Every structure is written in C-alpha cells, then in structure tokens.
Amino acid sequence: MPGELLHLVRQRIRVHGPLRFDDFMSLALYSDPHGYYRAHVPGADADYHTSATLTPWFGRLVCLRLQQMWTELGSPNEFTVGEVGGGTGDMALAAIEAAAEEPDFAKALRWTFVEPMPAVAGLQASRLGHLGDSIRCVDGLEDLSGLTGTILANEVLDNFPFRIFEIGEHGLLEVRVEASRRDLQETLVPVDAQSDPALLTPLEHLEAGDRFEVHTGIQTWAEGAAAALESGYVLVIDYGGVEPSLWTDRPAGSMVTYRRGRLGLDPFEQMGNTDITSHVNFSELDRSLRAPGLKVRAPASQREWLKDLGIGRIVDELRRQEAEARDDGRHPDSLSAMAERSRVQSLTGTGLGDYLVLEAGRS
Ligand SMILES: C[S@@+](CC[C@H](N)C(=O)[O-])C[C@H]1O[C@@H](n2cnc3c(N)ncnc32)[C@H](O)[C@@H]1O
Numbered sequence: 560m561p562g563e564l565l566h567l568v569r570q571r572i573r574v575h576g577p578l579r580f581d582d583f584m585s586l587a588l589y590s591d592p593h594g595y596y597r598a599h600v601p602g603a604d605a606d607y608h609t610s611a612t613l614t615p616w617f618g619r620l621v622c623l624r625l626q627q628m629w630t631e632l633g634s635p636n637e638f639t640v641g642e643v644g645g646g647t648g649d650m651a652l653a654a655i656e657a658a659a660e661e662p663d664f665a666k667a668l669r670w671t672f673v674e675p676m677p678a679v680a681g682l683q684a685s686r687l688g689h690l691g692d693s694i695r696c697v698d699g700l701e702d703l704s705g706l707t708g709t710i711l712a713n714e715v716l717d718n719f720p721f722r723i724f725e726i727g728e729h730g731l732l733e734v735r736v737e738a739s740r741r742d743l744q745e746t747l748v749p750v751d752a753q754s755d756p757a758l759l760t761p762l763e764h765l766e767a768g769d770r771f772e773v774h775t776g777i778q779t780w781a782e783g784a785a786a787a788l789e790s791g792y793v794l795v796i797d798y799g800g801v802e803p804s805l806w807t808d809r810p811a812g813s814m815v816t817y818r819r820g821r822l823g824l825d826p827f828e829q830m831g832n833t834d835i836t837s838h839v840n841f842s843e844l845d846r847s848l849r850a851p852g853l854k855v856r857a858p859a860s861q862r863e864w865l866k867d868l869g870i871g872r873i874v875d876e877l878r879r880q881e882a883e884a885r886d887d888g889r890h891p892d893s894l895s896a897m898a899e900r901s902r903v904q905s906l907t908g909t910g911l912g913d914y915l916v917l918e919a920g921r922s
Contacts, residue, residue: 716774862908
C-alpha cells in the first residue's frame with residue numbers, strides 16, 4: 560500500500576532527518592511487506608520486460624556460453640549456475656531446456672536461484688520445482704560458498720540502491736529525501752567530495768547542474784560473488800556504461816522509474832508500485848571484482864556478445880521458417896515465425912543490444 564510505505568518513510572525522516580536516496584530506495588523497493596520487490600511478483604503484468612522474458616532464445620544462447628564455461632573448466636561433474644535475482648525463472652527454464660540437448664552438460668548442470676524476496680522465490684520454485692533436486696533457492700551469495708560454476712545476474716545490479724549527486728556551483732551536493740506536508744520531495748545538501756574517491760572522478764568530467772549516481776551495494780556484491788566462487792565465472796548483463804562516458808553521455812543522471820511498462824522520472828509517485836533503477840557503472844564493477852583476485856574481461860555489448868554466440872544463425876533460421884510457411888499458405892505460422900524473429904532481433908537492436916556483458920573468472 561503506497562500510504563503505509565509513505566508513513567514508514569516519513570517516520571524514518573522524522574527520526575533521522577532527510578534520507579539519502581539509497582536509504583529511501585531500500586524502503587521503497589525492499590521493505591517488508593510493501594516495498595516494490597516484496598509486493599510485486601514478476602509475471603504477466605510486469606512493469607518491466609527483460610531479454611529473458613522477451614524470448615527463450617536469450618536463455619538458450621546464455622546456456623551456450625555456460626556450456627563453453629563448463630568446458631573451459633575441464634567439464635567438472637557438477638557445474639552450478641547461481642542465478643541472482645532470477646525473476647520469473649524464464650532464463651533458467653530456457654537454459655535448462657537447451658542444456659538437455661547436450662547430455663553430458665545437462666548431467667553436470669545445477670541451478671541455484673539467489674533470491675532474497677520470498678514471494679519471487681516461491682514463483683521460481685513453482686515454475687521449476689518439477690525439475691527436482693538440480694534446482695535450489697537460497698537467500699544470499701554466502702549460501703553459495705565453494706561454488707564451481709557461474710554466478711549470473713541479468714538486469715539485477717541496476718536495481719541496487721544508489722546515491723544521487725549533483726555538481727553545485729561551489730562543490731558537490733547530494734540528493735536527500737525530505738517530507739513536505741503532503742508528499743516527499745528532494746532537497747540538496749553539500750557533501751565533502753574528498754571523503755570518497757568514487758566522488759572525485761565524476762567531478763573532473765561534469766559541469767554545474769549535472770548529476771550522477773553511485774550504487775552503494777556493488778562492491779559488497781562483487782566481494783560476495785568472488786568469495787563464493789571456488790572456480791568459475793561471474794557473468795553480469797545489464798544496462799550501464801564505463802567511466803567517463805557513463806556520466807558524460809547522460810549529464811542529467813540515469814535514474815528512471817518503471818510502472819506498468821511506462822518509463823517515468825518521479826521516484827515518489829506511486830511508491831511501492833514503481834520500480835526505480837539507474838545505469839550500472841561497469842568500471843566500478845570491474846574494479847570491485849578485480850580487487851578480490853578475479854580476472855576481468857573488458858565488457859562487450861550484448862549485441863557483440865550474442866553475435867559471437869551465433870544469434871545470426873537463429874535469425875536466419877526463423878526467416879527461413881517464415882518464408883517456408885508463407886509459401887505453403889500457413890499464414891499464422893509465418894506470422895509467428897516473423898514475431899519471434901523480431902523479438903530475437905531486438906536482443907541486438909538499439910536498447911537491449913547496447914546493454915553490457917561483463918565476464919570475470921577464477922580458475
Ligand atoms: C528486473 S528483475 C530481473 C529478473 C531476471 N533476472 C530477468 O532477467 O528477467 C530484478 C530481479 O532482481 C531481484 N533482486 C532485486 N534486488 C536483489 C538483490 N539485492 N539480490 C538478489 N536479487 C535481487 C528481484 O527480486 C527481481 O527478481
């Protein structure tokens with residue numbers, strides 16, 4: 560209920576003063592029971608779509624990369640995918656189905672959802688429970704320790720709480736959330752940029768009035784992933800960029816909201832029914848994975864990454880099916896092949912194709 564969530568946020572502000580944006584987000588997205596991710600189970604009326612929910616071909620291509628990783632590790636008897644924030648489970652369903660075509664890999668493959676939201680974990684269990692013991696669900700990365708396999712996160716880190724900063728005429732300012740008589744609103748407070756090296760670099764590239772965000776949980780998440788990994792990979796796919804173009808391409812910052820598929824800019828509107836997100840800083844993710852000893856590859860665009868995995872062949876095959884069905888007079892089949900081809904092509908088009916894919920590894 561937005562009203563109860565608003566009451567909770569107001570109460571926090573009364574006790575602590577204006578809240579940092581990451582603290583506000585923790586309440587708006589994750590507080591129990593009314594935070595957006597607590598109260599909304601991903602599904603048919605989703606506020607967002609991801610590559611994984613768009614078409615099963617995404618999960619199938621991810622499966623191909625997972626199989627390559629398994630081979631690179633010497634084909635171990637057990638290869639576990641720890642999927643963080645697996646949402647509807649569509650990625651897992653498509654990948655496990657595709658793995659069945661490679662019996663040795665299928666035998667080794669285990670899938671563990673890392674999902675702190677009980678209702679989402681329930682959905683994952685109900686959709687994949689029929690696959691038996693090879694599917695598990697755990698609360699956090701600490702439950703994966705000793706993992707041989709891949710920690711996978713598709714469109715998850717962008718949802719981690721972030722702070723928002725604005726370059727002021729006389730120094731750095733931070734967005735805080737304060738309560739007005741009827742509502743919530745932003746206020747800007749000065750911060751000491753010297754207090755945190757992560758705040759100094761953006762200052763060199765931006766001008767007065769520009770904004771940028773800092774996801775506060777990424778370093779801890781990377782440390783947790785590296786600690787869990789005995790041998791294998793971390794695979795992160797998300798929208799974002801590298802420094803400094805991450806900031807200079809979007810000088811107003813990249814915070815947006817999603818509600819019923821519509822993009823918005825007001826994080827206080829329909830709190831609890833609205834997703835809040837911003838671009839992931841892949842340079843920071845790179846540093847955070849490197850620090851605990853992982854080898855990190857420069858991120859590739861999702862477009863290039865999927866091309867390397869052979870998405871072009873799938874598009875060609877769907878185009879062939881479309882023409883064959885049309886020539887045979889099977890018009891509904893032709894249309895459905897065309898619709899699927901268009902979904903597959905959008906994985907590499909403007910938008911999804913511009914997402915970044917980062918691979919890091921320990922062998
Ligand atoms: C945009 S959805 C992406 C779902 C899925 N990965 C996909 O590609 O369709 C974000 C998911 O991340 C989960 N999530 C959010 N914060 C998380 C966190 N700190 N740790 C793990 N999962 C999280 C949410 O419950 C939700 O399932």
